[in-house]
Amino acid sequence: MLKSEARQAVESVPRGGADQANPASNEPGRGHSIIETANGRSLEEINATVAVPKSTTSFWKNLAAFSGPGALVAVGYMDPGNWITSIGGGAQYGYLLMSVILISSLIAMMLQYMSAKLGIVTGLDLAQATRLHTGRKLSFVLWICTELAVMATDIAEVIGGAIALKLLFGIPLVLGVALTVLDVLILLLLTKIGFRRIEAIVATLILVIMVVFVYEVVLARPDLPAMFEGFVPTPEILGKGQLTMALGIVGATVMPHNLYLHSSIVQTRDFDREDENQVSNAVRFATWDSNIQLTGAFIVNCLLLVLGAAMFFGHGEGLDTFTALYNALGDKTIAGPVASGLLSTLFAVALLASGQNSTITGTLTGQIVMEGFIRMRIPLWLRRLVTRVVSIIPVLICTIAFGGKESALDSLLVYSQVFLCVALPISMVPLVWFTSSRKIMGKHANPRWMAFLAWIIVAILTGLNLQLVIQDVGELIQML
Numbered sequence: 495m496l497k498s499e500a501r502q503a504v505e506s507v508p509r510g511g512a513d514q515a516n517p518a519s520n521e522p523g524r525g526h527s528i529i530e531t532a533n534g535r536s537l538e539e540i541n542a543t544v545a546v547p548k549s550t551t552s553f554w555k556n557l558a559a560f561s562g563p564g565a566l567v568a569v570g571y572m573d574p575g576n577w578i579t580s581i582g583g584g585a586q587y588g589y590l591l592m593s594v595i596l597i598s599s600l601i602a603m604m605l606q607y608m609s610a611k612l613g614i615v616t617g618l619d620l621a622q623a624t625r626l627h628t629g630r631k632l633s634f635v636l637w638i639c640t641e642l643a644v645m646a647t648d649i650a651e652v653i654g655g656a657i658a659l660k661l662l663f664g665i666p667l668v669l670g671v672a673l674t675v676l677d678v679l680i681l682l683l684l685t686k687i688g689f690r691r692i693e694a695i696v697a698t699l700i701l702v703i704m705v706v707f708v709y710e711v712v713l714a715r716p717d718l719p720a721m722f723e724g725f726v727p728t729p730e731i732l733g734k735g736q737l738t739m740a741l742g743i744v745g746a747t748v749m750p751h752n753l754y755l756h757s758s759i760v761q762t763r764d765f766d767r768e769d770e771n772q773v774s775n776a777v778r779f780a781t782w783d784s785n786i787q788l789t790g791a792f793i794v795n796c797l798l799l800v801l802g803a804a805m806f807f808g809h810g811e812g813l814d815t816f817t818a819l820y821n822a823l824g825d826k827t828i829a830g831p832v833a834s835g836l837l838s839t840l841f842a843v844a845l846l847a848s849g850q851n852s853t854i855t856g857t858l859t860g861q862i863v864m865e866g867f868i869r870m871r872i873p874l875w876l877r878r879l880v881t882r883v884v885s886i887i888p889v890l891i892c893t894i895a896f897g898g899k900e901s902a903l904d905s906l907l908v909y910s911q912v913f914l915c916v917a918l919p920i921s922m923v924p925l926v927w928f929t930s931s932r933k934i935m936g937k938h939a940n941p942r943w944m945a946f947l948a949w950i951i952v953a954i955l956t957g958l959n960l961q962l963v964i965q966d967v968g969e970l971i972q973m974l
Contacts, residue, residue: 621866
């Protein structure tokens, strides 16, 4: 069984990571290498560092102890890449696409449940489990694809952060893009304060984003009956323009890097992995945590679409950039009498918070896939610096080449999603396969109905994402 093999593999390496696994690194007079071999537990430095109740009787104590990883996962479902599609969908089609957000969120909940379950039951993250079944050469190829997806996500963070700095402080886009490298300093600080505090900071930033949009939506006074009707799918969604926007929402919602992230960070909880009752308890409360936090992400995405529908429906043309949305929130001729500079500023603050949240989770994911697929470990600060420098190069080129036009950056943001589309089946197929196998998961394997539904979803999402790739590449060729 993979379950027992996995535990033997990770338990064969003492706590302390690669240095202990490689005795030569501890020889007198020899310094520690900046690049190390990673053969131990996922995210060794934070694995099993958060205490949880040993008793399974208190629901609320267990929920509080296991809550946190879901917040880091939820960040990926409300990053800057989601904003344009959700607000734009509302501005162009009113409340029609609410059902798309609902369906996408339900799919995300199921996939994240599988991801958390894989990490808890096997003691492996998704990258480690895939490496175990594919071997070194194929794992290297899969690592490259996944790294491209992580960098594509980072491009969205760079663009969102740079535009937010411009809107709030008037910093030119080129300088703003360069300044995003400095978030390495933020990460260095966070690594010193403990994982539980990182979870709290991320949850606080999510709350800021949610409060901002609740406030703006309340002022916008949406049509509530029409909003709730939007949760019921209709054939109108299949119209050419509506379907394109719907595919964009789905593509921006289900993110491949979250599947690797969740399967790792659920292992930060310290429970007895040999005790089936404690394992079942961990799966149960990790699922509660994930679903609660993803419900929050669902609400934020709904608020974004409702904001676009309530304030901009009928004025949707031209509202395809962050700056256009920022300006529209302060323009009474577009947003109506509630328009104000405060609404615009709050929008930019939420955008900055979203970018910083994504920075934290993107760095952790990068480390997870590197250690899992190719068993290489480098310091978090170096990982962040390399990823961010590589990510800002295309953004800087695009910014300089187009004279600092934001529309060019927003186009780059859209095209960066192509890599996410390619990486999605690479992540989903092994996840569903592993978690549906009774040999691997034992009694925690997916029931047949869930496995059947999951494979249908994999096929549909893969097809939709391929359609997005073809569409985006076609548009890019036309531009050239």
